[in-house]
Amino acid sequence: MELRKFPGTDISASVLGMGCMRLPVLDEENHPIDEEKAIKMIRAAIDGGVTYVDTAYGYHNGKSEVVVGKALKDGYREKVTLTSKLPLWLVEKREDMERLLDEQLKRLEVEYLDFYLAHAVSSDRFDKVVELGLFEFLDEMIAKGKIRYPGFSFHDNKEVFIRVIDSYPWKLAQVQMNILDEFNQATMEGIEYAKKKGIGVVIMEPLRGGALTQSVPAEILKLYDEFKVKRSPAEWAFRYLYDRDEIVTILSGMSTMEQIEDNLKIFESAKAGVMEDQEKELLKNVRLTYEARVRIGCTGCSYCQPCPQEIKIPQIFKRYDTASMFNDLKQFYARYGEKPAAERCVECGSCESACPQNIKIRDWIKTIDREYRDTLK
Numbered sequence: 275m276e277l278r279k280f281p282g283t284d285i286s287a288s289v290l291g292m293g294c295m296r297l298p299v300l301d302e303e304n305h306p307i308d309e310e311k312a313i314k315m316i317r318a319a320i321d322g323g324v325t326y327v328d329t330a331y332g333y334h335n336g337k338s339e340v341v342v343g344k345a346l347k348d349g350y351r352e353k354v355t356l357t358s359k360l361p362l363w364l365v366e367k368r369e370d371m372e373r374l375l376d377e378q379l380k381r382l383e384v385e386y387l388d389f390y391l392a393h394a395v396s397s398d399r400f401d402k403v404v405e406l407g408l409f410e411f412l413d414e415m416i417a418k419g420k421i422r423y424p425g426f427s428f429h430d431n432k433e434v435f436i437r438v439i440d441s442y443p444w445k446l447a448q449v450q451m452n453i454l455d456e457f458n459q460a461t462m463e464g465i466e467y468a469k470k471k472g473i474g475v476v477i478m479e480p481l482r483g484g485a486l487t488q489s490v491p492a493e494i495l496k497l498y499d500e501f502k503v504k505r506s507p508a509e510w511a512f513r514y515l516y517d518r519d520e521i522v523t524i525l526s527g528m529s530t531m532e533q534i535e536d537n538l539k540i541f542e543s544a545k546a547g548v549m550e551d552q553e554k555e556l557l558k559n560v561r562l563t564y565e566a567r568v569r570i571g572c573t574g575c576s577y578c579q580p581c582p583q584e585i586k587i588p589q590i591f592k593r594y595d596t597a598s599m600f601n602d603l604k605q606f607y608a609r610y611g612e613k614p615a616a617e618r619c620v621e622c623g624s625c626e627s628a629c630p631q632n633i634k635i636r637d638w639i640k641t642i643d644r645e646y647r648d649t650l651k
């Protein structure tokens with residue numbers, strides 16, 4: 275498998291990385307990790323050429339780091355670049371940072387981390403931890419040898435991404451990117467900016483958490499089927515990413531051995547710059563076709579809130595649109611039934627006069643309710 279270099283470091287990593295947020299779990303209360311399976315899978319990925327392993331303090335209720343630590347025994351630690359993350363939401367004072375890092379090193383049973391990331395950076399959260407001394411903490415931990423390189427993982431918009439990039443000499447930025455997110459969150463333009471600044475980009479949610487491979491809508495399957503080269507939806511989604519040389523590693527949260535085997539095969543010949551114009555056109559059409567499935571088009575601005583009947587309109591509409599996009603209304607209605615909005619709506623219309631998208635909110639509440647009742651028949 276191809277190795278790609280993190281600029282400004284002595285680290286090269288496999289283009290497919292092992293994300294340890296979706297390890298296999300047991301069918302028991304609180305769904306503990308199936309340790310035996312998970313350890314086998316992590317080692318199989320490494321034996322197959324994966325050299326990058328990503329975990330975090332909070333994954334699997336704190337147990338991901340423990341299991342990763344076990345998997346990396348017997349010589350596996352030396353074969354990989356190991357990344358974990360500082361849970362920013364648990365940091366109240368400067369001392370919390372080193373205490374959490376020490377706890378993580380203990381859980382993982384390692385002396386140091388190759389990359390340590392500020393986890394899930396967003397604008398407010400970032401300002402708070404910078405104020406508390408995040409940068410000084412990272413410099414100090416590098417000097418002490420507890421971490422090798424600093425980075426951050428990110429879930430906000432492009433403007434915030436650029437502000438964070440420009441604030442510190444990061445070596446790694448982890449962002450959500452996939453066929454559908456070219457213009458969302460950090461955006462592809464943001465990724466290009468990171469590369470210009472000499473920062474290695476790691477991708478998370480390359481399959482949108484699996485949604486791009488589960489119950490793929492018929493019109494999208496048709497687009498894939500009609501293309502001259504046949505590839506699975508997972509392969510297309512990965513190809514869209516490994517084609518970009520701004521990207522160092524693509525994390526996949528593989529939860530079965532079959533997925534590990536499948537992805538190792540897909541990444542066997544992964545190279546940047548291989549996509550032809552026709553392929554780019556196909557994936558653009560796939561994105562547009564997914565987007566056309568959005569029915570309401572709520573942007574989640576919340577101008578309609580508060581509703582006098584306390585109906586959480588943006589949350590309901592956003593979930594409905596996502597479910598429509600991914601052909602997953604069954605799941606949506608399973609949860610909707612707990613609190614049907616139509617039973618509470620008194621049709622006062624205050625939401626509609628505030629909605630900048632001119633959405634016919636009352637009609638949509640009735641439509642969703644009718645569709646919900648149809649599912650009960």
Ligand SMILES: NC(=O)c1ccc[n+]([C@@H]2O[C@H](COP(=O)([O-])OP(=O)(O)OC[C@H]3O[C@@H](n4cnc5c(N)ncnc54)[C@H](OP(=O)(O)O)[C@@H]3O)[C@@H](O)[C@H]2O)c1
Pocket residue numbers: 292293294295296328329393394427428429448477478479480481482483484485487488508525526527528529530532533536537
């Ligand atoms: N820092 C952060 O804020 C943050 C946030 C999210 C993720 N991450 C990291 O990034 C990693 C990757 O993100 P992700 O787990 O969301 O990745 P993802 O690849 O978008 O989603 C993983 C899911 O995709 C499906 N999948 C994987 N390979 C497949 C294949 N060959 N064919 C069909 N389906 C396949 C599986 O779903 P099913 O098992 O359901 O079929 C799997 O659970 C995480 O594991 C975590 O390490 C970090």
